[in-house]
Amino acid sequence: MPRRRFLTGRGAAALLTGLLLVIAANLTAAPILLYVAMLLFLLVVFAVLVVHVPRRTGPVSRRISTDLLTVGEVSQVAVRFDMRALRIPLGIWRDQLPPAVSGDATGEFPTDNGTSIRYAITGVRRGVWAVGPLSLQTIDPFGFAQRVQEFGDTRTVTVVPEVVPLAPLSSNFGAAGGTAHTSSTRLGQGSDNLSPRRYVSGDSMRRIHWRATAHRGDLMVRQEEEESSPDALVVLDRTARHWDNQREHADPAFEAAVSACASVALHLVQEGYSVDVLDSAGAVLGRLRGHEDDRDGLLVALALTRPQGEGRDIITLFDGTPPGPLVLITGHLDEEDAALLRHGGAAAPILLATDLGPGAGDAAARLGWSSAPLTEDVAAAWEDALPARMATGGGHVAR
Incomplete structure (x- = not known):
């Protein structure tokens, strides 16, 4: 100070x-x-x-127009300052703002509206930050002496990652998303509704299609033609070695990954899926079932997340039936790591990596992933990674 x-x-x-x-x-x-x-x-x-000499006291209360402030979003802050003291000839008020938000939080006091103070703030960096306390700089009529006092407590503001609109996944499935797939799966049409596909590491042995295996000479597994589940899984890889761990400054790549995680999860909910959001160690970041509280809970969890620890094999993150869409969002990925990414028979395995090393994309494609580099333009990266094969039910295509 x-x-x-x-x-x-x-x-x-x-x-x-x-x-x-x-x-x-x-x-x-x-x-x-x-x-x-x-x-x-x-x-x-x-x-x-x-x-x-004059003793100046008074309570301070703040009200922020949005409970969760999105990065890049503008919100209004209303401050009520009931000061008990003689009238101040000249005063300058200043509300202390963290570096994570920007705004012009200063002005003359008394204000035209008495003790009501208003200003705008813009979210700059996600996280939970403190706004305040309110300081008042008092200056005498001659401008010779000054006094700076702080009033009231701080107020917490939560800056959550930006959520961007994404291209529909359902059009690639040839259906209207998770809800439509649920109906189709429940109808069922016996064995005629099944088609074999090549075995992928992590598939359950109970799904092996022995007749197709004998006919083709390769291990094949049963798969519904609509190959989907009403459940979707989004995995944010927080493995420390995949990210730049400088604490002083935000890693732009990780910030893009967090924004992509929020955008993809909320987008899949809109398409009718029940979405679980996990980190690479299996910790639950959010479970989305279409409720507003679920959305807010996920955004708050993502506002606080940081790279840390080690990850687990992806197929250990879901129990039993593989999900429909499976979206993995990661940082630096080399060919060796990509060759170990088993998706366990997910209907639409999508890989977004901020740094795809040489050969990593091809290694992931051989395992059935549809991948794309993740940049600050999350919407474009998502569209590049959409699995085009879903419209026809063919094999995976990596972009």
Whole structure:
């Protein structure tokens, strides 16, 4: 915190001028200079007393127009300051803002609206931050002395990741999303509704199609033609070695990944899926079932998430039936790591990586992933990664 000064620049200049006048009066034997110096001293003392003697107190309350502030979103802050003191000739109020939000939180006091203060803030960096306390800088009528006081407590503001609109996944499935797939699966049409596909590491042995295996000479598994589940899984890879772990500054790649995680999860909910959002260690970040509280809970969890620890094999993150869409969002991915990404027979395995190393995309494609580099343009990356094969029910295509 900067050192607080009792005198303004003008007050310090007046005090210095008085000292010089005292010296000059002694050197020149000019009493008038001594009188002027004494006047300046008295004015400075009077200014300090006016500013520092009165006891000023009062409660401060804040109201922010949005409970969750999205990165890039503008919100209004209303501050109510009921100060009990003599009227202030000149005051400057300032609400202390964290670096994670920007805004012009300063002005003259008293305001035109009495004790009501309003200003706008914009979300800059996700996280939970404190706004306040409110400080008041009081200056005497001559501008010689100043006093800075803090009033009230802080108010927490939660800045959540940006959610961007995405291209529909349902059109690639040839259906209207998770809800439509649920209906189709429940109808069922016996064994005619099944088609074999090549075995992928992690598939259940109970799904092996022995007749197709014998016919083709490769291990095949049963798969519904609509190959979907009303459940979707979004995995945010927080493995520390995949990200830049500098704590002083936000990693733009990880921020893009968090924004993509929020955008994809909420987008899949809109398409009718029940969505589970996990990190790479299996910790639940959110379970979305179409409720507003679920959405807010996920955004708050993502506002606090950071790279840490190690991850697990993806197929260990879901129990039993593989999900329909499976979206993995990760950072640096080399060919060796990509070759270990088993999706366990998910209907639409999608991989978004902020840094795809040489050969990583091809290694993931061989396992059935549809992948794309993740940039700050989350919508474009998502569209590039959409599995085009879903419209025809063919094999996976990696982009």
